[in-house]
Amino acid sequence: MTKSKRPTFIFDLDGVITKTETHHFEAWKETGAFLNYQITPENNEALKGVSRNDSLKKIISWSGKEVSSPVFDRLLKEKNDRYLASLSSLSEDDIMDGVHEFILEAKANNHQIVLYSSSKNAKMILTKLNIIALFDAIVDGNDVTNSKPHPEGFELAALLSNTVPQNCVVFEDSSSGILAANQIGMTTIGIGDAKSLSMASRIYENFKEISLNDF
Numbered sequence: 001m002t003k004s005k006r007p008t009f010i011f012d013l014d015g016v017i018t019k020t021e022t023h024h025f026e027a028w029k030e031t032g033a034f035l036n037y038q039i040t041p042e043n044n045e046a047l048k049g050v051s052r053n054d055s056l057k058k059i060i061s062w063s064g065k066e067v068s069s070p071v072f073d074r075l076l077k078e079k080n081d082r083y084l085a086s087l088s089s090l091s092e093d094d095i096m097d098g099v100h101e102f103i104l105e106a107k108a109n110n111h112q113i114v115l116y117s118s119s120k121n122a123k124m125i126l127t128k129l130n131i132i133a134l135f136d137a138i139v140d141g142n143d144v145t146n147s148k149p150h151p152e153g154f155e156l157a158a159l160l161s162n163t164v165p166q167n168c169v170v171f172e173d174s175s176s177g178i179l180a181a182n183q184i185g186m187t188t189i190g191i192g193d194a195k196s197l198s199m200a201s202r203i204y205e206n207f208k209e210i211s212l213n214d215f
């Protein structure tokens with residue numbers, strides 16, 4: 001495998017490119033209510049980057065309830081239906097501050113731009129945000145068996161961009177994502193709340209604070 005000269009940038013989606021993690025939270029709250037369990041902001045933090053399936057398993061275990069397999073599948077579908085309905089008016093106005101500009105500048109400076117999101121809705125969201133064409137490779141929840149904090153998706157992102165993990169820089173808002181990328185020696189940049197991202201190599205509040213010269 002050849003090493004690209006410039007680091008390859010691997011972007012998370014929910015919470016890094018757009019604020020859809022608040023939509024996930026709202027959609028899961030109703031699932032919690034069905035299980036007589038109130039999902040807390042701390043719970044939501046632990047769900048960031050975690051697949052839909054694994055998120056529901058966590059919520060069921062927090063609730064102390066048990067559900068049959070058909071109910072499990074129904075809860076997953078209903079949550080996703082609510083989530084998708086809440087995104088009906090998503091547009092490029094919902095790209096987080098500074099991200100679009102950073103990606104355009106990075107591309108102009110020959111960095112590869114890759115997405116790795118646990119979301120099975122990632123391509124639809126990137127299309128609505130009107131930025132899907134900017135990505136050299138996309139890995140999403142449909143491409144992996146093991147979601148974050150397992151490194152499988154990051155390994156695939158490195159493979160598709162023909163970059164060694166040590167030359168990949170990952171932008172993530174979730175501790176599960178930081179943990180996954182750290183495991184295979186990628187540089188991790190935490191975006192958002194410093195408390196939950198302490199394992200990242202560096203932490204920024206948002207992309208307006210980040211300069212391409214930092215890499």
Ligand code: B16
Pocket residue numbers: 012013014015021024047048049050051052055080116117118119120121122141174
């Ligand atoms: P979906 P990311 C993750 O996206 C979200 O952080 C997480 O809350 C969600 O459960 C997961 O995608 C699956 O999403 O239900 O759309 O397939 O942060 O890895 O971009």
Ligand code: MG
Pocket residue numbers: 012013014015016048049172173174
């Ligand atoms: Mg995220």
